[in-house]
Amino acid sequence: MAKTVKILEVKGLRTSFFTDEGEVKAVDGVDFSLERGKTIGIVGESGSGKSITSLSILRLIEESTGRIVGGEIMFKGENLLQKSKKQMMAIRGNNISMIFQEPMTSLNPTLTCGEQIAESIRIHQKANRKEAWVKAVDMLRHVGIPSPEKRAKQYPFELSGGMRQRVMIAIALACNPELLIADEPTTALDVTIQAQILELIKKLQEEMGTSLMIITHDLGVVAEMCDKVAVMYCGKVVEYADVKTIFTNPKHPYTVGLLNSVPKHDQDYEGDLAVIPGAVPSPFNLPQGCRFAPRCPHARGICREELPELLDSADGDQVRCWIYSEKWEKQEEEVR
Amino acid sequence: MNMFVFILRRLFQTIPVMIGVTLAVFLMMHLIPGDAAKIMAGENANPDQIEQMRENLGLNDPLHIQYLRFVTNAVQGDLGNSIRTSRPVTEEIFSSRFAITVQLALIGTAAAVLLGLVAGIISATRKYSAADVGIMLVALLGLSLPNFWLGIMLIYLFSVNLGWLPVAGWGTWEHMILPAITLGTGGAAIIARMTRSSMLEVLNQDFIRTAYAKGVSDKVVIYKHALRNALIPVVTVVGLQFGGLLGGAVITETVFAINGLGRLIIDSIRAHDFPMVQGTILVCAVLFVLVNFLVDITYRLINKRIDLN
Amino acid sequence: MSMTTTTKTLLEVKNLKQYFPIKGGLFGRTVNHVKAVDDISFHVQEGETVSIVGESGCGKSTTGRAILRLDNPYAGEVIFDGENLLGLSKAEMRKKRQDLQIIFQDPYASLNPRQTVSQIIEEALQIQNIVPPKERRKKIADLLQTVGIGTHQMDRHPHEFSGGQRQRIGIARALSVNPKLIICDEAVSALDVSIQAQVLNLLKDLQRKFQLTYLFISHDLGVVRHISDRIIVMYLGKIVEIADKKSLFENPQHPYTIALLSAIPSTNLEKKRERIILKGDVPSPIDPPQGCRFHTRCPFAFDRCRAEQPGLYKVDGEGHQSACHLVENGQIDFSKVPSNH
Known part of the structure; x- marks a missing residue:
């Protein structure tokens, strides 16, 4: 068997925002890795830091408010955080591309779809206007847009939401990137259109051998698309595992709670949904110890005092929970 | 549509x-x-x-x-005859005065747009820097200075003291500089503030992030992606400015002794020349309506999205 | 919860149409209409939860707004508690809103940011004037407690609360006037899953406590399966299927419902199903397709579908109805129908 190559390795990534009320550690020591040609899902609720993680990889954090304050982002063995601004520009859209949640607002309203795809080709492939245009029309055809010559000359507002997301995908894949980051790519779309787009991403990934990182809050999308999953809570990865493990044998109490609280369309219910009590803590007032402890049904003394490390288990999975450490048995069980 | x-x-x-x-x-x-x-x-x-x-x-x-x-x-082009000169009002207006005032307003607008846009873009791209604070301060000053006072001060400084430019009159390009600045300052200040806020809003939008994610440089993001969108609201302001400048021309022409429509109105009012006043105001009003009409069409040409509504 | 036949009909919608005019041309005349809701009829029994599902532009939210006359309907009847709401004067309708409340997707937009929570609810109480002023403070405290907000938070402003809590405030306000029917328009769609589950449980709990009737408008079939008794599926302004929860999810009888269900990504890794991917986009409601509105995307469409609009056919004796020519003579097994895609 050929040795698997890690295309992306994020180690101890920390990104903070500096506000009048203090520092918000949006991403606070995140580790995960992605093998070439595979798909990783970053899952979490709002405030988990999943989107900031993805923006940090391309170094797209707005400088006036936030900054990457620590860690490494190894892309094909090189640390992106040590690249110059110019080097990063050559990587963006070329080696690593990104698609965003809102196809409505993510396209420039004053440029035609064709121009927006061609721009990326002209920057990275030294093509002239005409060559780039031909390639842009080709890309539109490739992402399943009917009569691409006509569509290329249209403005984003003339297209439906699903079509616009196809244009976004065409822009992202125009230069055949090795890594595609998709930040909530289907959240703004209707389910039948979501199914089309997910199918398209899968097909193109297979054809082009792209590695894929999907940021989503939708566990269904994760199950559908991903090989590996990193579950995030309050700026930290709490569980990193194979997709099968996450859905059949989740370890972290948060992952378990999350899975149980999603109402499923293909399963019958009796009575109430299982809930995670309480709410996500304020980023200015994070609990000492495990950040999930105040909402965790299993929390014991140590959980409230000390932040658990990401523990490796035998199968290569990782979980950030005291339950899986040797210290756990020494903890007194609490009556809840 | x-x-x-x-x-x-x-x-x-x-x-x-x-x-x-x-x-x-x-x-x-x-x-x-x-x-x-x-x-x-x-x-x-x-x-x-x-x-x-x-x-x-x-x-x-x-x-x-x-x-x-x-x-x-x-x-039919008949606005009566002037009492003072007994010549037809239209003749008085269109012989040379109309052209001079339109010229003045155009140069004033050009000055306002040029100064305003450059200042606005610099401010927006260097938010909260010394340059931004300085520009916005000057803009505030420009808004609050009365036209006539600014004109007199400029004459005093550049014509009387330094002797670089003519004191009054119209004809060569040197004659145009001070009136254009006098006339354009207020507009430049408004356009600068408008451009700044519009640019800042656009720079925060998702498609700017998309452009950066494509590997587009700062310069191209600002001038190709952001400015084009930021200009949409600015165009309307420019149009309104041009109309306002016609009014401002009355004062500016008086200060610089330029024989344009503005001065014609003042002189005619003084002389109780009713048909003249009436005719000049009518021409100015029609010009204003016409400019707004052109602005609306331009606005539509830049902003394709209006089609939706 | 199965409905016994003795319960009465609380809401009956008959041939409801909501057309929005499109102005255009030289003189801004009405040149066409957006047929957002086009001749739909359904009823809701007392104590029942009926959901309307469908994708954006299907007319589900428009239906909710038309029932409350937030936008006055173009045609049809809305009979609530034996009275046609469309025949009421503005003043009568305002009084009637005591019985029909609505909860929106974005609670923040519907809460006045300058008012405290207790003021927001007091205002609702004042308008309907059902609780004497002296008892209002106590009533507000009770209401907030019911929806899980502590009385110590009653003098705070909306921005001091999280999205889930704001939705609870919205619910408390709706409850304050003792309504009979609450229309929930995407009420939990903007919430994170862990919070969504809490609010869904709260809604169920309140229904038991106060014998509420819900008209639940949502695009999320998981949520709908959890909360509903009966479900209405809409597509492009028309009802395509009505059924009780069990029949709809286990034995869908309209190709659109089948496609919709199959399109949702499942967290169940073992149960890999055959997926029907619909081609293209939903057509424009300005100029909807002739015949069956779904025929342009339907994998089973045949000549008749292009020419003749299907009625709502009875699929079984239990009230399962579907607007598909294929089920005209009762239910069929769609997996055996050859697909032409």
């Missing part, structure tokens, strides 16, 4: 505006104190002569008949 229908519809919409404008100008003549016929007949006229003048002017007809006649004549 296609462009043709839009232009037609927009033209139709100017009809009530035009009716309003002509009505206002017409009524002005009847509302201002003093008997127009008396004034026009001259100081030494006897009652018979005044009555004769009233008959000649048609002032004895019912108001609506008078109005219709006024509009019919105006449409």
Whole structure:
């Protein structure tokens, strides 16, 4: 068997925002890795830091408010955080591309779809206007847009939401990137259109051998698309595992709670949904110890005092929970 | 809706505006104190002569008949004769004065747009820097300075003290510099502030992030992606500015002794030259409506999305 | 919860149409209409939860707004508690809103940011004037407690609360006037899953406590399966299927419902199903397709579908109805129908 190559390795990534009320550690020591040609899902609720993680990889954090304050982002063995601004520009859209949640607002309203795809080709492939245009029309055809010559000359507002997301995908894949980051790519779309787009991403990934990182809050999308999953809570990865493990044998109490609280369309219910009590803590007032402890049904003394490390288990999975450490048995069980 | 229908519809919409404008100008003549016929007949006229003048002017007809006649004549290019010079009003206006004022307004607008845009872009791209704070301070100053005072100060500094530029008059490009700055400052300040806020808003939008994610450089993001969108609201302001400049021209022309429409109005008011005042104001109002019409069309050409509504 | 036949009909919608005019041309005349809701009829029994599902532009939210007359309907009847709401004067309708409340997707937009929570609820109480002023403070405290907000938070402003809590405030306000029917328009769609589950449980709990009737408008079939008794599926302004929860999810009888269900990504890794991917986009409601509105995307469409609009056919004796020519003579097994895609 050929040795698997890690295309992306994020180690101890920390990104903070500096506000009048203090520092918000949006991403606070995140580790995960992605093998070439595979798909990783970053899952979490709002405030988990999943989107900031993805923006940090391309170094797209707005400088006036936030900054990457620590860690490494190894892309094909090189640390992106040590690249110059110019080097990063050559990587963006070329080696690593990104698609965003809102196809409505993510396209420039004053440029035609064709121009927006061609721009990326002209920057990275030294093509002239005409060559780039031909390639842009080709890309539109490739992402399943009917009569691409006509569509290329249209403005984003003339297209439906699903079509616009196809244009976004065409822009992202125009230069055949090795890594595609998709930040909530289907959240703004209707389910039948979501199914089309997910199918398209899968097909193109297979054809082009792209590695894929999907940021989503939708566990269904994760199950559908991903090989590996990193579950995030309050700026930290709490569980990193194979997709099968996450859905059949989740370890972290948060992952378990999350899975149980999603109402499923293909399963019958009796009575109430299982809930995670309480709410996500304020980023200015994070609990000492495990950040999930105040909402965790299993929390014991140590959980409230000390932040658990990401523990490796035998199968290569990782979980950030005291339950899986040797210290756990020494903890007194609490009556809840 | 296609462009043709839009232009037609927009033209139709100017009809009530035009009716309003002509009505206002017409009524002005009847509302201002003093008997127009008396004034026009001259100081030494006897009652018979005044009555004769009233008959000649048609002032004895019912108001609506008078109005219709006024509009019919105006449409045919007849705005009456000046009392002072006895020449047709249209001739007085269009011989050279109209061109001078339009020139002045255009140069003033150009100055306002150029200064305003550059300042606004610098401010927006260096938010909260010393340059930004400085520019916005100057802009605030430019907004609050009265036109005539600024004009006099500029003459004092550049013409009287330094002797670089002519004090007054019109003709060469040197004559144009100070009036253009005087006239353009207020507009430049408004455009600078507008451009700044519009740019800042656009720079925060998702498609700017998309552009960066494609590997586009800062410069291209600002000038190709952001500016194009930021200009949409600025165009409207520029149009309104141009209209405002026509008003500003009255003062500027007086300060710099330029023989344009503005000065014509002032002189005519002083001389109780009713037809002249009426005609000049009407021409200015029509020009203003026309400019706004052109601005609307430009706005639509830049902002393709209007089609949706 | 199965409905016994003795319960009465609380809401009956008959041939409801909501057309929005499109202005255009030289003189801004009405040149066409957006047929957002086009001749739909359904009823809701007392104590029942009926959901309307469908994708954006299907007319589900428009239906909710039309029932409350937030936008006055173009045609049809809305009979609530034996009275046609469309025949009421504005003043009568305002009084009637005591019985019909609505909860929106974005609670923040519907809460006045300058008012405290207790003021927001007091205002609702004041308008309907059902609680004497002296008892209002106590009533507000009770209401907030019911929806899980502590009385110590009653003098705070909306921005001091999280999205889930704001939705609870919205619910408390709706409850304050003792309504009979609450229309929930995407009420939990903007919430994170862990919070969504809490609010869904709260809604169920309140229904038991106060014998509420819900008209639940949502695009999320998981949520709908959890909360509903009966479900209405809409597509492009028309009802395509009505059924009780069990029949709809286990035995869908309209190709659109089948496609919709199959399109949702499942967290169940073992149960890999055959997926029907619909081609293209939803057509424009300005100029909807002739015949069956779904025929342009339907994998089973045949000549008749292009020409003739299907009625709502009875699929079984239990009230399962579907607007598909294929089920005209009762239910069929769609997996055996050859697909032409």
